[in-house]
Amino acid sequence: MNDATRDIEMLASAPVLLVASDFDGTLAELAPRPDAVRPNLEALDSLRELGELPRTFTAVISGRALSDLSLHLPDEKDLKLFGSHGGEGSWRLTAMTPEQKSTLVSLTQGSHSLAARFAGSLVEEKPFGVAFHYRSVDRVVLPRLLMEIQKLGEQFPNATRLRGIEVVEFLALEANKGRCLEWLTSHVGASRTVFLGDDTTDESAFAVLRAQDIGIKVGSGETVANRRIADPAAVGVFLRALADARKIAIERGTADQA
Numbered sequence: 001m002n003d004a005t006r007d008i009e010m011l012a013s014a015p016v017l018l019v020a021s022d023f024d025g026t027l028a029e030l031a032p033r034p035d036a037v038r039p040n041l042e043a044l045d046s047l048r049e050l051g052e053l054p055r056t057f058t059a060v061i062s063g064r065a066l067s068d069l070s071l072h073l074p075d076e077k078d079l080k081l082f083g084s085h086g087g088e089g090s091w092r093l094t095a096m097t098p099e100q101k102s103t104l105v106s107l108t109q110g111s112h113s114l115a116a117r118f119a120g121s122l123v124e125e126k127p128f129g130v131a132f133h134y135r136s137v138d139r140v141v142l143p144r145l146l147m148e149i150q151k152l153g154e155q156f157p158n159a160t161r162l163r164g165i166e167v168v169e170f171l172a173l174e175a176n177k178g179r180c181l182e183w184l185t186s187h188v189g190a191s192r193t194v195f196l197g198d199d200t201t202d203e204s205a206f207a208v209l210r211a212q213d214i215g216i217k218v219g220s221g222e223t224v225a226n227r228r229i230a231d232p233a234a235v236g237v238f239l240r241a242l243a244d245a246r247k248i249a250i251e252r253g254t255a256d257q258a
Contacts, residue, residue, distance in 0.1 A: 004238070007214055007227065011194055012245035013255050016055045018190035019047065019242070020181055020205070021235070023062040023069060025165065025198035026218045029232050032136055034064070034124060039072055042236030046243040051078030053246055055255065057188045061086050061177045063162070063169060063201055065126040084128050085162070085201060086180025087173070096128065096173055103156050104129065104172040110152045111170075118145045129160075129171035164199045178204030185210075194242075196235055197225075 011017060021027055027044065028037040051058040059080040062069045066083030073081060082089035096104070108123070108130045115121035120136035137145055149168050153161045160171040177197070185193050191212070195205045198218035206215035206225040215225035218235060229238060249255040 003227070004241075007194075008238075008242050008245050011192055011214065011242060012249040014190075014192035015255060016057075016189050016191045017050075017246065017255075018057045018059070018185055018188055018193040019050050019239070020059040020061055020184065020193065020195045021047070022177070022197035022199065022202050022205075022218075023060050023064060023072070026196050026202075026232060026235055027060065028072070030165065033122065034068070034133070037072065040232045040236045043232065043239050044073070044076075046236065046239035047079055048076060049243045050239070050246060051076075053243075053250055055250075056246060057184075057190065059184055061180050061184075061205065063131070063164065063199075080184070082180050082184075084126055085171070085175045086177050086183075087128050087171075087175035089180070099158075100172040103159055107152070107156060107159060107170045107172070110155070114145075114148055114152060117148075121145070126169075128173055128175065129169055131164075131167050131169040133167045135166040162201050164201050169201075176204040177202060178206075178208040181205045182208045196238075 024030055024037060028039045031037045047058045050056050058078060059082060060073060061082045063085050064083055066081060066088035069081050069083045108125055111123045111130050111132050115123045118137055118141060122133040124131040124133060132149055134145060153170060160174050162169045181195060193209060193213040195209060196216040196218060197205060203224060206223060209215050214227055216227045216229055217223040217225035218229055219231060
């Protein structure tokens with residue numbers, strides 16, 4: 001029995017199972033523009049089936065704004081959505097103070113001014129922050145752009161700066177996927193949790209997993225996750241196998257031994 005088969009059997013037999021995932025780069029391939037992504041249908045179908053099973057909960061925790069995430073994952077009543085790195089959703093952080101709102105306005109204005117100077121830049125405005133995408137920026141000028149982004153962030157030391165795959169995001173208040181996943185695990189009473197993610201912003205979620213949980217890093221790069229798979233297509237295959245195994249475990253009454 002290989003590690004993947006053993007993991008699936010262990011998760012499938014959990015009395016209460018939580019399956020949580022990032023969106024971009026995990027449930028969907030990365031795209032040059034955030035609005036151009038297309039979710040992996042096998043992954044979404046499997047998450048939907050998992051969420052319909054007894055004592056099984058599913059969630060997507062994304063850096064996207066909740067309103068944006070909902071456009072890509074509509075009408076998924078059994079799939080809990082959390083946007084802004086967990087700051088929006090069924091659980092959200094305290095509303096921004098006037099000072100935080102002012103910081104966000106200034107960061108957004110500064111980001112747009114910077115984007116106007118570097119062709120290929122894309123500014124994504126969010127309820128609690130602003131993301132500066134540079135995937136399409138000329139590699140020759142990229143070091144200078146990154147220096148300018150750093151200077152912008154240094155003007156607002158109380159803002160949280162998150163570095164992702166060819167994106168830097170500034171948050172006017174503190175939020176991370178780890179805090180959200182900890183709350184969600186406790187809220188549903190999960191015996192076991194599996195979290196899948198591809199980006200550096202997913203590391204906070206991997207870091208809060210317990211000994212009986214599984215973290216799956218999608219793609220390359222350093223990680224504290226204890227498992228790794230190749231890409232969103234492999235995520236679809238994994239979730240399909242997990243959904244099938246979970247159904248069998250529940251039907252046989254073996255989902256009570258973890």
